[in-house]
Amino acid sequence: MIFLTTLPLFWIMISASRGGHWGAWMPSSISAFEGTCVSIPCRFDFPDELRPAVVHGVWYFNSPYPKNYPPVVFKSRTQVVHESFQGRSRLLGDLGMRNCTLLLSSLSPELGGKYYFRGDLGGYNQYTFSEHSVLDIINTPNIVVPPEVVAGTEVEVSCMVPDNCPELRPELSWLGHEGLGEPTVLGRLREDEGTWVQVSLLHFVPTREANGHRLGCQASFPNTTLQFEGYASLDVKYPPVIVEMNASVEAIEGSHVSLLCGADSNPLPLLTWMRDGTVLREAVAESLFLDLEEVTPAEDGVYACLAENAYGQENRTVGLSVMYAPRKPMVNGTMVAVEGETVSILCSTQSNPDPILTIFKEKQILATVIYESELQLELPAVTPEDDGEYWCVAENQYGQRATTFNLSVEFAPVILLESHCAAARDTVQCLCVVKSNPEPSVAFELPSRNVTVNETEREFVYSERSGLLLTSILTLRGQAQAPPRVICTSRNLYGTKSLELPFQGAHRLMWAKIGPVGAVVAFAILIAIVCYITQTRRKKNVTESPSFSAGDNPPVLFSSDFRISGAPEKYESERRLGSERRLLGLRGEPPELDLSYSHSDLGKRPTKDSYTLTEELAEYAEIRVK
DSSP states (O other), rough: OOOOSOOHHHHHHHTTTTTOEEEOOOSSSEEEETSSOOOOOOOOEOOGGGOOOOOOEEESSSSGGGEEEEEOOTTTTTTTOGGTTTEEEOSSSSSGGTOOOOOOOOOOGGGOEEEEEEEOOTTEEEEEEEEEEEEEESSEEEEESSOOEETOOEEEEEEEOOOTTTTTOOOOEEETTTTOOEEEEEEEEEEETTOEEEEEEEEOOGGGGTTEEEEOOOOOOOOOEEEEEEEEEEOOOEEEEEEEEEOOEEEEEOOOOOEEEEEEESSSOOEEETTTTEEEEEEEEEEEEEEEOOOGGGGGGGEEEEEETTTEEEEEEEEEEEBBOOOOOOEEEOEEEEETTEEEEEEEEOOBBBEEEEETTEEEEEEEEEESSSEEESSOOOOOGGGEEEEEEEEETTTTEEEEEEEEEEEEEEEOOOOOEEEEEEEEEHHHHEESSOHHHHHHHHETTTTTEEETTTTEEEEETTTTTEEEEEEEEOOOOOOOOOOEEETTEEEEEEEEEOOOHHHHHHHHHHHHHHHHHHHHHHHHHHHHHHHHHHHHHHHHSSOGGGGOOOOOOOTTTTTTTTHHHHHHHHHHHHHHHHHHHHOOOOEEEOOOOOHHHHHSOOOOOOOHHHHHHHHHHHHHOO
């Protein structure tokens, strides 16, 4: 608002001008409502030495030069005026007192323009003053709003109307001010250039809701129908308030997500989408979308919208939850353990929502948790039965994933009960089945023969491993009638286990033993009979002929199952020779160890007469029968 003074500069200049110079003083601009009147204040001066008897004056419209024939507004000499001003103009001032104030009434828009005054003192003493006044014909009050109206800060709004018509005085009232405050009328005030205004003030504290409010002022003139209204919209400045934003958002992996942030503020806010301090998008706007194409779990998190302008800021957050199937489970823990140890295995995965985690072994559920990302499996004092393949399965409503892992339990060898020896025809096969981890070494011991055969001697032992089981087969040929004792010994870094292998089908084995012995006894009796007959004949032949030939001895046959004194050394030599032969030749069927004694060995014994050999054989047979 322009504060007005009671002592205008205009009149100060008039007083100082009284020094005898041509000059005029009037307001540079003046306004009035259409249909009312206006008084244009005017003062002029001329040199004192002229001392005219009568002073005349002329008002021109829009031009100060008579030669241009401007419309005459008022002329004191002839009262002849332009038709536009007939009956509308008259002089209020006294020209003799150097007052040239002009009154115009029944104003219409075409009367708006520049007004010039010309002094006429007679003769050549005429002077057109360059100073002029511009008349503005208005039809609305002037509402003055401060350049900045801030919400929460008291503001003064004024309504100003010209009051330069001495015949009509305006009255002011406010329109649409309800809820804002009560008006205060200051009354008539004089402006700097000698014009007058009516002023009414309205004080209130605006809110953001008042932004854009249409506030009016009405000027009315009593006893007339003249009424003028003017309006102004309040431009209330206020900080942003976020008024529109997504609630928490759930989206399936790979789908499209659009996040919206809308704010109310004046002026428009700068909207910014951020995540973890990183600006994703920003713009000066009422609302701003953040579009996420084919969302991934990496985009899961909290998103913030910041709205700010020169008057403040506000921010809000929204959570985005990306739903997805479990990732392939990860297994951390002990995969190798010694029997008796405690094993702890952790299976973990990532998914949203959290999955159901289950650990299986051979379709048997060992542990499970619901809506957890980790599952701990505790196996106290593991046994060989805990060895094997396990499955960790994670599932939720969006899918299922599984991971396999193996637990290896290491333990000392265990020789299973199905280990045994069996005789078939002239062959004995010994089966030793060992359960162990890590893989053991296996050896077969024949105590009666003082022989140990291990699995590295592949010509005698065949081995095969399946899982934790190691099966070794020892094959002995020529031992079905008198099978030796066989002890299976297995060892690894955790211990040693031995077992004497039992023979299966013991009744058949017994007959296999008795049958050859009976044959030997019968054969020995036959030999004895033959010997008796031979002796009888010899005695008879001695009587008949004293000569006796050793070459007449009857033929003698020996069973290959018998062993006679002096044979062990030959047996050992022949066994070693047979082993070497088999090392060179045997590569096909399961190896056989032939421990029999050859018929030809008997023929290499020291020469004895047939009687001595028969007696020795009979004695040996008798011992075997016993």
